[in-house]
Amino acid sequence: MESNLGSTCIFCKIIKGEVPCQQVASDEHFLAFNDIYPQAPVHILIIPKRHISSIVECNQEDQSMLGSLLLTAKMLASSHGLDRSGYRLNINAGKDGGQSVSHLHLHLLGGRAFNWPPG
Numbered sequence: 001m002e003s004n005l006g007s008t009c010i011f012c013k014i015i016k017g018e019v020p021c022q023q024v025a026s027d028e029h030f031l032a033f034n035d036i037y038p039q040a041p042v043h044i045l046i047i048p049k050r051h052i053s054s055i056v057e058c059n060q061e062d063q064s065m066l067g068s069l070l071l072t073a074k075m076l077a078s079s080h081g082l083d084r085s086g087y088r089l090n091i092n093a094g095k096d097g098g099q100s101v102s103h104l105h106l107h108l109l110g111g112r113a114f115n116w117p118p119g
């Protein structure tokens with residue numbers, strides 16, 4: 001779901017260049033940049049350039065975008081040398097999921113071991 005909240009969204013401001021970021025990659029549909037509060041040696045956020053507030057808002061029309069989002073993360077993990085050691089892909093949704101920014105984003109975390117279950 002698109003929303004005019006995009007005009008005040010911090011990640012939309014990053015996409016527009018109004019807020020700086022450490023960019024990792026960019027294409028027509030996605031932007032990847034380092035998380036400002038890294039939880040691992042590699043902590044990259046991959047976001048769609050179209051404002052979507054959450055995975056909760058996604059539907060069948062977003063199937064292709066969501067698949068591309070995962071493949072983009074997989075390629076970035078590979079280019080960061082994480083294929084052998086492994087990594088974690090994480091999407092937080094809503095309050096219980098710990099989502100703090102209302103713009104769909106995928107966390108790519110790597111460079112250390114992670115526990116399961118998560119805290």
Ligand code: DGP
Pocket residue numbers: 010019021022033034035036037045091092098099100101102
């Ligand atoms: P989540 O909790 O899943 O909504 O994760 C949001 C992440 O976004 C969190 O790890 C911190 C990161 N973040 C928030 N604001 C900024 C920002 O202005 N720049 C960057 N690079 N990351 C941000």
